[in-house]
Amino acid sequence: MNPQDEKVIEVRGLVSRFGDTVVHDRINLEVRRGEIFGLVGGSGSGKSVLLRTLLLLIRPAEGEVDLLGQGTDVMDSSTLNQLRRRLGILFQQGALFSSLSVLDNIAFPLREYTELSSAAIVDIARLKLDLSGLPPETAAKFPRELSGGMLKRAALARAIAMDPELLFLDEPTAGLDPVSANAFDELLLKLKHDLGLTVVMVTHDLDSLWRVTDRVAFLGNKRILALSPMAELSESSDPMIAEYFSGPRGRAAGSEHRGTRSSVSDAGRRD
Amino acid sequence: MKLPEVAPQLLFEPDPATVRVAGQWTTSVVDEAERMIASIDWPTGTTVRVDGADITALDTGGACVLKRCLAELEDRDCAVELCNLSDRHRAVLALLGDVLEVAPPGPGRVSFLGRVGQSAMAQLSEAYSLAAFIGEVCLVFLRIALQPTRLRWRSMFAHVETAGFDALPIIGLLSFLVGVVIAYQGGAQLRAYGANIFIVELITLTTVRELAPLLTAILVAGRTGSAFTAQLATMKVSEEVDALRAMGIDPIEILVIPRVLALIVALPLLTVFADAMGILGGMVMASTMLDVSMHEFAQRIPQAISLTSFMIGVGKAPVFAVVLAVVGCFQGLQASGGAETVGSRTTLSVVEGIFLVVVADAAFSVLFSWLGV
Numbered sequence: 001m002n003p004q005d006e007k008v009i010e011v012r013g014l015v016s017r018f019g020d021t022v023v024h025d026r027i028n029l030e031v032r033r034g035e036i037f038g039l040v041g042g043s044g045s046g047k048s049v050l051l052r053t054l055l056l057l058i059r060p061a062e063g064e065v066d067l068l069g070q071g072t073d074v075m076d077s078s079t080l081n082q083l084r085r086r087l088g089i090l091f092q093q094g095a096l097f098s099s100l101s102v103l104d105n106i107a108f109p110l111r112e113y114t115e116l117s118s119a120a121i122v123d124i125a126r127l128k129l130d131l132s133g134l135p136p137e138t139a140a141k142f143p144r145e146l147s148g149g150m151l152k153r154a155a156l157a158r159a160i161a162m163d164p165e166l167l168f169l170d171e172p173t174a175g176l177d178p179v180s181a182n183a184f185d186e187l188l189l190k191l192k193h194d195l196g197l198t199v200v201m202v203t204h205d206l207d208s209l210w211r212v213t214d215r216v217a218f219l220g221n222k223r224i225l226a227l228s229p230m231a232e233l234s235e236s237s238d239p240m241i242a243e244y245f246s247g248p249r250g251r252a253a254g255s256e257h258r259g260t261r262s263s264v265s266d267a268g269r270r271d
Numbered sequence: 272m273k274l275p276e277v278a279p280q281l282l283f284e285p286d287p288a289t290v291r292v293a294g295q296w297t298t299s300v301v302d303e304a305e306r307m308i309a310s311i312d313w314p315t316g317t318t319v320r321v322d323g324a325d326i327t328a329l330d331t332g333g334a335c336v337l338k339r340c341l342a343e344l345e346d347r348d349c350a351v352e353l354c355n356l357s358d359r360h361r362a363v364l365a366l367l368g369d370v371l372e373v374a375p376p377g378p379g380r381v382s383f384l385g386r387v388g389q390s391a392m393a394q395l396s397e398a399y400s401l402a403a404f405i406g407e408v409c410l411v412f413l414r415i416a417l418q419p420t421r422l423r424w425r426s427m428f429a430h431v432e433t434a435g436f437d438a439l440p441i442i443g444l445l446s447f448l449v450g451v452v453i454a455y456q457g458g459a460q461l462r463a464y465g466a467n468i469f470i471v472e473l474i475t476l477t478t479v480r481e482l483a484p485l486l487t488a489i490l491v492a493g494r495t496g497s498a499f500t501a502q503l504a505t506m507k508v509s510e511e512v513d514a515l516r517a518m519g520i521d522p523i524e525i526l527v528i529p530r531v532l533a534l535i536v537a538l539p540l541l542t543v544f545a546d547a548m549g550i551l552g553g554m555v556m557a558s559t560m561l562d563v564s565m566h567e568f569a570q571r572i573p574q575a576i577s578l579t580s581f582m583i584g585v586g587k588a589p590v591f592a593v594v595l596a597v598v599g600c601f602q603g604l605q606a607s608g609g610a611e612t613v614g615s616r617t618t619l620s621v622v623e624g625i626f627l628v629v630v631a632d633a634a635f636s637v638l639f640s641w642l643g644v
Contacts, residue, residue, distance in 0.1 A: 085299055086299075098609050098610070098611045099611065110298070110332075113299060114298065114299065114301070114302045115302040115306075116301065116302045116305055116336070117305060117309075119339075120305055120335060120336055120339060123335045123338075123339060124298070124331070124332050124335045126370060127331055127335055127366075127367055127370050128331070130368075130370040131331070131366070143609070144608045144609045144611075161298075162298050162299060162332070163297060163298045163330035163331055163332050163333075194362075194366055195330070195331065195366075
């Protein structure tokens, strides 16, 4: 089987419900190995609920979620925790532990999950720090001493500490200045290329959507209204999607990237 | 295409020196490989072939451990020859580059003397800021005294309610119990001399002069001083204090002064309440254990204690109130950085508040003994 076609996430007939409020009504979704998958939609469209469901933090009311080829609906909690070790997550605020230095933050999952010697753990953590594009001096710093962009990078380094097969990002570029946001996009493409990561990202950043995603799912009206590469999605005739992408910001981001898009996706698929 | 969970394998054949690396070298299982590396008796000064033909998976964590193994061999003057490694795995190994070559930046070690100096300087600068804060509060207080309409009465009375009225049950109960305990302990001694009636002096003097003011202040430090710090620290961390300043409103005037004044009002009232409850506790115990009836007890109180003693006890309360409120607000406004400083500042505020209250109480004792009251 071609690894490009392998499904890392498979969601069938997902229904999410809080009391009488239905958030998702029979959603189907597939994410392939090695792609960067975008998740967009207006506020309250259930992006966060879907992300939390995929992270196995919320159990679906109905339907099935398969992660990394395993069904999750009948798993007991210890198997679920085993599966969670193969996932990485970057929370919106970084969620670095404030009482630990950056290096100890990255080393934390390694110390918890493996019995590696502490010298090897420090080596791995320093490698992840380097892969995230942070200078070695950052290692000894504490989260409160970092700028927003560095914080996101440090949190990303922790997210990839265990070499996850699947990485979730919740608004990774929110609150970053344009230079840092661009740099973060580049970093993501590089990591995808170097580590063969599969990435699922929730984002409102249109530039980021154009730049890094292979496919984008648009959530609205409790369903997935469209699932296609960005160039197609932006041409969609659905009124909700059109409104999302045809505002001045959407048009600006689109016109800038439409020309360069093909070369970018080629670069991303080199491996 | 999920790979079966095959443990990493490492075989060392001494002749010719060959290391066979096989299986899954991924972060979650590579600790086993590290144990194997440690258990092998590595040769020195030869050429070692490292055969990676049977590696099924290699991620960066696995590559790190493999690289450490190769470095170990090089330290033993062995020439390492990597062979049969697939391009993919070679690429992962190449990612490591020379990141690990550079020595990790050690945490800046500070000598013992250096630490003493640092902490002394930190204490000094904190004392300096506290002095500056007290000065600022005094200035704002003077300004308000000249222009009483500037005082936030509403805010002040809200604090009187939460710091004073809401604290009545806990302070009442505690004082009552302390009165009971003192009567019980002291009563046993007095009964041995047949001096039961002096229980009145014992209870009223200790309660009114010392215990009630001190106990109330300590409880208020834990209950209200900490709350002041937590409130102001949260506001400081979430930039609300800066927002006030940016609007041209003095945070001291709107946040600190009402709290200080509220405590100056509430603490003496609470102290009087604690006096009454403590004496009541002693009365109950005296009547059940020492045959001193409540009536006798109450009649003797005016002889046992002078108005001066009562005023001394209650008079300490406003001083304690200023100490607690100023320390609480100061620590709150000193918070900076993340949410975790709210917790550490609150702890500091309670500890410092209680410490300073006890110090102030001791100072009062010295003062009164000089004055002979």
